[in-house]
Amino acid sequence: MNALARWTLGTIGVAGLAAAVIVPKTGIDADDPRTREREEAYRAWQDAVVDVRVASELAWRAEAREAVRALPRGPGATALVRIDARVPARVATRLREQFDAELRALGDGAPRHPVALIVAVIDSLPARSDALYARSATVLPERVADPCAVVLLTPEKFPGRAGIAGTQRLLGPCAFYAQYGTPSEANNAWMRDTRATAAAFRTVPHGLAVDAKPIDLERRGRYAESSLLDILACRAGDAARCRAVFAPSGPDGLLYSDSESEIRRRVRDQDAGVLLRQGYVYDAGTYVLRAGLLARLADQLGPERFGALWRGSVRIDEAVPQQLGRPVERWVYDEIAARTSTYRAGPTLPAVSVGLALAIIAAFGVVAITRSPRRLA
Amino acid sequence: MSEPRLAIAGLAIARGALALGVAATLALSPGGAAAQSSLELRARADSAQRRATLLREAYRRVIEQDAPIADRTLSLDGVTLRYRGMDLGSADSVRVVEGVTRGLARLRAGTGAALPALLDTAAWSLDVRRRGPFGSSDLYVRDGRTNWRHTLKHPIQATDVEAGLLTRAGDRLVERTEQLRDRMGWFALRPDVAPWGEVARRLATNWSAAGRACAAGALASCRLVLERYRPKEAVTRYFEPRDYRDVVVSGASSATDSLFFASKARCVAGADSACARIVRDITPADPFGGAVRGTLLAHAIELGGDAAVARLVERRPADADLEAISLLADAAGVSEDSLIASWHRRTFAALEPASGAGVPLILSTVAWSGLLFVASRRRRYL
Numbered sequence: 001m002n003a004l005a006r007w008t009l010g011t012i013g014v015a016g017l018a019a020a021v022i023v024p025k026t027g028i029d030a031d032d033p034r035t036r037e038r039e040e041a042y043r044a045w046q047d048a049v050v051d052v053r054v055a056s057e058l059a060w061r062a063e064a065r066e067a068v069r070a071l072p073r074g075p076g077a078t079a080l081v082r083i084d085a086r087v088p089a090r091v092a093t094r095l096r097e098q099f100d101a102e103l104r105a106l107g108d109g110a111p112r113h114p115v116a117l118i119v120a121v122i123d124s125l126p127a128r129s130d131a132l133y134a135r136s137a138t139v140l141p142e143r144v145a146d147p148c149a150v151v152l153l154t155p156e157k158f159p160g161r162a163g164i165a166g167t168q169r170l171l172g173p174c175a176f177y178a179q180y181g182t183p184s185e186a187n188n189a190w191m192r193d194t195r196a197t198a199a200a201f202r203t204v205p206h207g208l209a210v211d212a213k214p215i216d217l218e219r220r221g222r223y224a225e226s227s228l229l230d231i232l233a234c235r236a237g238d239a240a241r242c243r244a245v246f247a248p249s250g251p252d253g254l255l256y257s258d259s260e261s262e263i264r265r266r267v268r269d270q271d272a273g274v275l276l277r278q279g280y281v282y283d284a285g286t287y288v289l290r291a292g293l294l295a296r297l298a299d300q301l302g303p304e305r306f307g308a309l310w311r312g313s314v315r316i317d318e319a320v321p322q323q324l325g326r327p328v329e330r331w332v333y334d335e336i337a338a339r340t341s342t343y344r345a346g347p348t349l350p351a352v353s354v355g356l357a358l359a360i361i362a363a364f365g366v367v368a369i370t371r372s373p374r375r376l377a
Numbered sequence: 378m379s380e381p382r383l384a385i386a387g388l389a390i391a392r393g394a395l396a397l398g399v400a401a402t403l404a405l406s407p408g409g410a411a412a413q414s415s416l417e418l419r420a421r422a423d424s425a426q427r428r429a430t431l432l433r434e435a436y437r438r439v440i441e442q443d444a445p446i447a448d449r450t451l452s453l454d455g456v457t458l459r460y461r462g463m464d465l466g467s468a469d470s471v472r473v474v475e476g477v478t479r480g481l482a483r484l485r486a487g488t489g490a491a492l493p494a495l496l497d498t499a500a501w502s503l504d505v506r507r508r509g510p511f512g513s514s515d516l517y518v519r520d521g522r523t524n525w526r527h528t529l530k531h532p533i534q535a536t537d538v539e540a541g542l543l544t545r546a547g548d549r550l551v552e553r554t555e556q557l558r559d560r561m562g563w564f565a566l567r568p569d570v571a572p573w574g575e576v577a578r579r580l581a582t583n584w585s586a587a588g589r590a591c592a593a594g595a596l597a598s599c600r601l602v603l604e605r606y607r608p609k610e611a612v613t614r615y616f617e618p619r620d621y622r623d624v625v626v627s628g629a630s631s632a633t634d635s636l637f638f639a640s641k642a643r644c645v646a647g648a649d650s651a652c653a654r655i656v657r658d659i660t661p662a663d664p665f666g667g668a669v670r671g672t673l674l675a676h677a678i679e680l681g682g683d684a685a686v687a688r689l690v691e692r693r694p695a696d697a698d699l700e701a702i703s704l705l706a707d708a709a710g711v712s713e714d715s716l717i718a719s720w721h722r723r724t725f726a727a728l729e730p731a732s733g734a735g736v737p738l739i740l741s742t743v744a745w746s747g748l749l750f751v752a753s754r755r756r757r758y759l
Contacts, residue, residue: 037439038436038439041432041435041436041439042436044432044435044436045429045432045433045435045436048425048428048429048432048433049429051425051428051429052422052425052426052429054425055418055421055422055424055425056422058413058418058421058422059415059418059419059421059422062413062414062415062418063415065415066414066415101635166637166638206635206637206638206639206641206642207638209638209642360746364746364749364750367750368750368753368754371754
């Protein structure tokens, strides 16, 4: 056995011995029937918790949908406001003013498609853990002529809690209906299918005002919206994910737990046109980037061309290439690239560190080889 | 079949029946779930909630009946502890007993006659839970009031149990006293935890003027830092106008109107007047935290020893009117000013060794590189 083999085997032996001593042991036998029984009982309980959340989420959506179906239907584009009498006057006044102000900001005259603001007080059931919270939803038109409605649901114990977070606009996606009129069947379906993910607002909410400097994709928080992952992949050159940024097909929302993703997956296909809003935004930069894409398109095309696109028979994501002269994936990539710093996919060290480390190794290597009495030849 | 097993089997049948009921409700409803009314869906949520509650109870029963170490009782030094263990083998039992013994001995030494008052609970439980097949485990120490969780990266050791006892005793110390509840007590009786350096760094780089002034030696500011935290007066007590921008950027506000956000944008852009106008609408996060205030308790115990703990455990009618600092000074047997001054010395002395501790990186780099270089030039080492 030569010296190299002795060293190699010796190193492996010592490392193995060290691992045997150091590597943690949990002291738990995974094959123990009692362990399995515990895990099964725990899993059954957690599945039931997910069932509760799914049923509750669907109940919120159904409440919003029913509130819209109860609205009077009439000809013409109007702005309807229905506020439950139990809502305190100061809250009702503030919401009316906010609704009117956002409509006025979209342009002159009445909205070009019926829009509604509904504030409903719901009775709560004791078993529902979320019955103390107020929620807000956007109900997109089921049939294209239906109104686009903003529904604020507040529990009967706290009727004054109706409102929206500073990260939202009251009109939300309904702003596009109010400004550009009734969309084609295809584009109304597109809004519902994509859950208006790229059309959350017409103008950026005050609470999400972000710096003009490029968004540093390398720095991000512990929690992330799905938008962040799609944007990262797109920025790294994945064209399919660029399309998904604009027209997602998977469930949206937070990605911090498997059960949360499971809830969203199960809820998604039911009541697709009812969008329950999420008040908190973890990553404002990337959220605004994605949620404001349709607004960016409208700004770039101008009111006439975008209006024609909105009312045209071709889905918006398919009409973009014709309007902008480049594939939708390319347009999305350009939008993201213009507002983000360079991003390389995968784990990596700063280039300077890598270069310095390689230079030091090379220097020692050169000295060792050239100065060593043992020539390799 | 034992009674717990029978109970679990019964629960399993009950939850199966409930699941069938929920499924049947869904299947029989016209048009499936999507067409259900809000009333039906709320009833469904209610039913699902009841089922989840039953399954949670079933899980608890499985846990409770599955304890290899069940209902052991330790009577040591006048204190009785009952404990149960999950996922613990018989070898672990020895370590648990050793840990409890060592923990009690240390507590007895540090708290004297006050010990029974700090362990005045009916039962303790030790519960080790695995977090996935290759993950670490969590040790929970419960005493009927709160849980203390400790992540184990190894089989349970006596030191884990000892730390658990000391931690809970420290927590009990602050739980028992109204004036101390805004500060952490978990490390007050643990000699192995030294929060001083971290606290000193936190204050030296604090975003409140009071914190920075305390670090610079202003003992009046240290008093503000160590007093009971007053969130409603936080802006005026702890911050100066030059801090307002940080308060506005990082604090929470319930305001959602556009005027507020317009002022916030102007403040962030550099307009001090805008910051001053809206800073009163902001609730800043606690700039110090319970850990900083908790070090005063730990320091008072350092000064006063077990007599200080006994004084804190003992309740006198007059104590109700005392502020936290007065109470701790009284326990330590010194004046308030002296306590704050010695706390300041103790805290900021921890910064000094941090700057020069350890082997300098350059020496370490040169030593290792040189060693490998020499080895590469000597054939006989290979």
